[in-house]
Amino acid sequence: MKCPFCGSDNTRVIDSRPADDNTSIRRRRMCDECNKRFTTYEKVETIPLIVIKKDNNREQYDRAKIEAGVLRACHKRPVSAQTIQEVVDKVETEVFALEAKEIPSNTIGEFVMNEMSKLDPVAYVRFASVYREFKDVDTFMEELKRAINS
DSSP states (O other): OOOTTTOOSOEEEEEEEEOTTSSEEEEEEEETTTOOEEEEEEEOOOOOOEEEOTTSOEEEOOHHHHHHHHHHHTTTSSOOHHHHHHHHHHHHHHHHHTOOSEEEHHHHHHHHHHHHHHHOHHHHHHHHHHHTTOOSHHHHHHHHHHHHHO
8 A cells, every 4th residue: 555645655554443334444554664644444346336427428436426526515614524424425325225237326416415415504505506407596495495494
């Protein structure tokens, strides 16, 4: 494993334990060159999941895209990085629990919307505005009312 600080290949595992969700292993590592510590996670490699986009194009599932969307929605909101990771973990668990080889992107979007609604109302509306592609103020207001009433 390469050190993210100095790029050295000389790193070693100093602690290993199951992660919170028990589907991965958290490894604490230390670089022998710069003596800095960092954490890695080891997960079981699964069969590639294909996401069917709105335009019917297909692409491989990418956790980073979900993470980026949630991060953008939570920008300057009182939501910790740990909480964001937990949301992404929950969505990913739901996606893989379907045990499908292909999944529509709108299904993933609905999973994210569900988690965002529990997280932060402003972040939820931000995510919804991009995900639902609001065309006018009326549809935006409908989503705001939905967020207020839930």
